[in-house]
Amino acid sequence: xxxxxxxxxxxxxxxxxxxxxxxxxxxxxxxxxxxxxxxxxxxxxxxxxxxxxxxxxxxxxxxxxxxxxxxxxxxxxxxxxxxxxxxxxxxxxxxxxxxxxxxxxxxxxxxxxxxxxxxxxxxxxxxxxxxxxxxxxxxxxxxxxxxxxxxxxxxxxxxxxx
Numbered sequence: 001x002x003x004x005x006x007x008x009x010x011x012x013x014x015x016x017x018x019x020x021x022x023x024x025x026x027x028x029x030x031x032x033x034x035x036x037x038x039x040x041x042x043x044x045x046x047x048x049x050x051x052x053x054x055x056x057x058x059x060x061x062x063x064x065x066x067x068x069x070x071x072x073x074x075x076x077x078x079x080x081x082x083x084x085x086x087x088x089x090x091x092x093x094x095x096x097x098x099x100x101x102x103x104x105x106x107x108x109x110x111x112x113x114x115x116x117x118x119x120x121x122x123x124x125x126x127x128x129x130x131x132x133x134x135x136x137x138x139x140x141x142x143x144x145x146x147x148x149x150x151x152x153x154x155x156x157x158x159x160x161x162x
Contacts, residue, residue: 004134005045006127007037007054012120018097018127019045022135026080029135033093034124048130060130068129069103069115071136076100088132097124 002022009015015037022029039054041047048058060068078087090098102118102125 002138003042003045004131005038005042005047006060006131006134007039007047007049007051008060008123008127008130009037009051011123011126013122013124016123016127018094018124018131020094020131022138024139026082026085027078027087027139028080028085029075029088029132031088031090031094031097031128031131033091034097034127037123046134048127048134050126050130058130058134060126060133064133065117065129066115068133069099069117070113071132072099072103072129074136075132090128094124094128096122097128099125099128 002024004020004022006018006020007016008018017035017038018031019033019035019042020029020031039051041055046058047054047056048060049056050060052059072088075088076086079085080087099121102121104116104118106114106116108114
């Protein structure tokens with residue numbers, strides 16, 4: 001289980017920290033709780049932030065927003081390993097962080113789907129988008145590592161079941 005703390009400032013509403021958990025075995029991301037803004041890392045958490053002044057594992061910039069929105073929709077539409085559960089779950093303590101009401105699809109161009117974001121998107125909603133981006137990227141890295149391990153078995157003359 002990967003614990004995530006997304007700490008955000010500069011958007012609508014109060015600055016906040018959003019706590020989530022990603023289970024790589026099931027591919028489920030649970031957005032657990034929106035809390036008061038904190039600059040200190042909670043023990044065991046990966047820290048994602050848009051604040052350059054605090055220690056972090058991942059920095060989220062304005063350039064990441066489009067990919068974060070795509071990640072949100074990927075998780076929202078996705079199905080977990082059990083082929084039943086949703087890959088994205090918002091707990092009761094994090095419902096306000098769901099960004100769905102602040103995102104509008106605005107057509108398609110040569111670069112893919114275009115989105116418009118409400119000027120009133122909250123820090124919690126942006127933190128949720130950043131968390132979704134982190135979860136999708138983490139899943140991609142884990143699958144790439146697994147694939148490389150399988151290729152190393154093949155290059156050593158082993159057999160891999162697909």
